[in-house]
Amino acid sequence: MSGRLRSLRTAGLLAALAAVMTGPTGDADHPLAGIRGSLAFPRVLFFAAAALVLWAALLGRDRLRAQARTLRGTALGRLAGPAGAGAGNGNGNGNGAGAATRPGATWLSGRRGAVLGHAALLAVALAVPPVLPTAAQQALVSEIGIYALLALGLNVVVGYAGLLDLGYIAFFAIGAYTTAYLTSADAMPWHAPWQLNPFFVLPIALLVAAVAGVVLGGPTLRLRGDYLAIVTLGFGEIVQLLANNADGVTGGPRGVFGLPPLSVELPGVRYSWGLDPLPYYYLLIALIVLVMVVFGRWERSRTGRAWTAIRQDEVAAEATGVATMRMKLLAFAVGASVSGFAGVVVATKQFFNPQSFGLQASLLVLTIVIFGGMGSRLGVVLGALVLQGTAFLLRDTVPPADRFIYFGAVVVLMMIFRPEGLLPPRAHRPRGSGPSRDRSVESVESVDSDGAAGTSRGVADQASPGVVS
Amino acid sequence: MGSAEQISQLAVDGLMVGALYAVIALGYTLVYGVLQLINFAHSEVFMLGAFGGLFACRALVPGDGATPAGLAAAGLVLVGLVAGAAAGGAAAYTLERCAYRPLRRRGAPRLAYLISAIGASLFAFNLAGKEFGRQSVPVPDLFANRTVVTVLGAEISTQSLVIAATALLMLLAVDHLVADTRLGLSIRAVAQDAECAGLMGVDVQRVIVVTFVLGGLLAGAGGFLYAMTFNASYTMGFVPGIKAFTAAVLGGIGNVRGAVLGGLLLGLVESFGGYLFDASYKNVIAFTVLVGVLLVRPSGLLGTRLGRPA
């Protein structure tokens, strides 16, 4: 009963919140005007109705969960016997066990399914943009594509290694300013003696950003998580402050423009990325796919497991021989380098100034990672698409300044209701043979009574009888 | 280096700002004590408190622009403080209720709390921007800006005196509350071992809420005091928030007296540092102090136990 009331309260609160967020704007002379307007007569009815619908949905969800729990409990209890026996019959040379790890794999649930799914998404991503209006293409590049790339990088830091980096955008700035330094003689007061093709800057910016990541991480990664967050936050602020104040070097608040566009000049092939957003879009797609492939490989490798281990218990990881400091630095440097990478693309495409690299940009990337699913590559890319896409579609309804109200709300709501994000990483999805994490207590016990008996025999058999003193 | 007057003026200014940092820092320290978590959204509690006090004051000040006299001014300060504290307390309660408690119920990992608090902070200050406008708003002049006392050549205005005295009173009150009252005892018990305190009959949930609200009351009142000098705006929380956090770490996070010491010290360092280098680098100085302390002595000057005698 109290559970229902609690659900009602939650629903009411969320509806009221939505009403205020979407309501009219107030100002300092009429501080309550916004709220009063938000809860004015015709509107409030709509949101009250929304609250009731939400309440019903919450109740329905609870009921479904309860049913699923009882169902799973009985099913597991029945399955556990034969499954355990099957494993026991393996010949134990390891090959059998390896094969047994994926017994329930159906056509679409295995690796093949994942590859096909990714390919389909890629096909859509390649085919759809040309038919979109230019404004949407522009948004696909500078609001979605770039942020997807950034989110992939931050995902390594936050999602894999569990380190909260709030100054992430600083590496983006470093990449952008490095590009300006190396490619143009007049965009910034300070420039290199020779100018490079922006494509050659890509690896350089990647390295510079990675080094910056190591320099920042070296002393600070020893700190506890929340201290690290605040130190990186300060780092982001300082980079922005320096970019702003060092007029003689960066051009200060005026910003940087007029960098040469990306271009390919090979014998036989000459191409330059111009003002049209589409070529940039395809370049970004290529970079995103590249980064996703590399990180996917890492995710399943020793490196990925070491990161997960650190995230889940750093002390145990260290005691198990994981060089935690080095792995954390690696995560930091990798994240930073992706950010620097993205910086090159942005720098060659559009004007930027220190304001582009504020705290809110860092928080936006974080929001995308949280929303998409920490640790999930496809999740954060979709997160960028959904969040930034929605922001683009609603650009005439919601003023840009108000966007962060929604982003903030998204972060809190995700943390409360769906911490694993839109598309959880593989490890969180239910497995073929093992139970999912949230299975009920009853089922554990039913399975255990079975398994423990088997194991106690297995171990006892290994003792040689003569050694008993 | 400047004259003796300049030095003492810098010291006085530093101590005044430092006292405000200390007031905010208490919120960080108290919450850290009971939850072992940095409340990233505390700066928005401070900001909302500032607006609460400001609007209450505005509603009462006559619109003719005249400065209220004597007793009326004192009354208005009091109203502002109370309204600020109420707004801060309410904000802190809401924060705990909406961004922290659901996670605690689930037993979420630490990272989740940090992220949730950051989201709440993002939400709160942008919503404030929407509701209260995005310009900087001054608190109505409550005092004629007049020097009342001169200490070693430093001029202290009525306003500074009021701010410093109020901050000092609040600090003393909190120290007394944590060190000598029953509530303080349960806060310290939860800080040292929440599980054990729970077994001993302390209502841990309640203590956490009370601690949040206590930190919110202080930050709210502090926000009003801060706004009296520096105006209020929706982004006002961020910088003092980081500085107060630095103060808390400097003194030893989780340590009430440490927060006070850290706040005053940071105020001084910043005031003199800003004079020596450039005022625009004040934030960098504070931040450098933070990084330095974290790297060299993360337990701070006085160690990290809540309520442990200094």
Add this chain to the structure above:
Amino acid sequence: MSGATVPRPLPAPISRTIPQPRPSVADPILDVRDVTLRFGGLTSLDGVSLRQGRGSVLAVIGPNGAGKTSLFNCLTGAYRPQQGSARFWPTAPATSANPAGASALEGVGEGGVELVGRSPHRVARVGIARTFQNIRLFPEMSAVENVQVGVEVRARAGALRGLVPTRAVRREEREILERSHLLLDFVGLRHRVRWPAGSLAYGEQRRLEIARALGTSPSLLLLDEPAAGATASERRDLVALIRAIVDQGVSVLLIEHDIRLVAAVARSIVVLNFGRVIATGSPEQIRSDPAVVEAYLGDSDGRADDRAGDRTAGQAGDRADGREGRR
């Protein structure tokens, strides 16, 4: 289920272990001298010295707060003692597959490797693995992944090389997975391969922790109260498991409260009290040592534990019989 009764050897590490000579203190694996650890004014360890023979089980016992876990933390690099040294002579793994271990071993002469001042992961790499008093697994990783993290300490492919799936890299990955499965098998968790570690039963988690530690191919395994909270049958399994581990040439340093269990596996015992070694000797010597009886066992408890010790031997016999019967 009865197909599982064939005794299985501890799988050979990727880097193979050289066969061990019979244990003797003359051929030590660990030599701790005069280790002193203070926290502020509190002395947690006060001049602790002990010596462990290669291939043996040494038990450290003592009342709560005697400094047992502090000693472990000093050996594994979690704490840095103010004084003293801890020398360790790792068993030489074959060098080809193990550059880290090899380089650590190059410096190993008569004096062994100094543990004090090494960071925990470097202690693990030189060949000391541990478990924790309050189990510390990676709860959301599967059981096999937990073990893999340990096995991979000895892997060659680093972060960059692992990116390119060359044949060598793939083969190593396969070997790692295979060995991880074998280790799970060894501790009796074959049926839990894909389960998230956090969802295993308490006793299973303890065994998984041991498998993870064994994954690092240690020469010395530190077990911190492995039988805490275990049922009688789990304790018997643990005794068997420890013996099986020692049979594979891994020395074991054991912290345990259960004197019956200690007497069943360890030939020698070190007793700590208030951070000092108050007695060293065989289980029989320790039982009759007046200082131990007074400090640790207490009057009535001592007798109770004595009887319990006898009972352990009886139980071991029962178990052997039971196995005969099953066959």
